[in-house]
Amino acid sequence: MAKRNLGIVSRILSDVSAPASEEPKSEEVVKKDTSEEKMEATKNKKLxxxxxxxxxxxxxxxxxxxxxxxGIRISESELINRAIEEFYLKYKG
Known part of the structure; x- marks a missing residue:
């Protein structure tokens, strides 16, 4: 039984072609792809x-x-709160 399974597996493997090696991408193309992915990922980022x-x-x-x-460490939340406060004070009066 095992020999029969090995024969089947070897025939399947012989029918499968090896993946073609891709040409290496230039650094500029890789950077462009990465920046586009990051832009899409942060397009509607909820913070x-x-x-x-x-x-x-x-x-x-x-x-x-x-x-x-x-030398001041400040969180994103604090910056957003300060911006809202400034905006509010500007248009309140």
């Missing part, structure tokens, strides 16, 4: 109950970097 656009997510990260350069 603390908010849906951020890609542009606003980048701005949020830039603000965090500005604070880090000043």
């Amino acid at each position: 603390k109950g908010f849906y951020l656009t890609v542009e606003n997510e980048v701005r949020l990260k830039e603000l965090q970097m500005i604070y880090l350069k000043k």
Whole structure:
């Protein structure tokens, strides 16, 4: 029985062709593919109950970097809360 199964398996394997090797992609193409995947993944990213656009997510990260350069560690939630507070105070009065 085992010999018969080995014969079947060997015939199946002989019928299957080896996958063709892909040409290596250039670094620029790989970067473009990766950036497009990241953009699609973060297109409607939900953060603390908010849906951020890609542009606003980048701005949020830039603000965090500005604070880090000043030696202040601040969370994304705190930055969003401060932005809402500033916006509210600006248009309240």
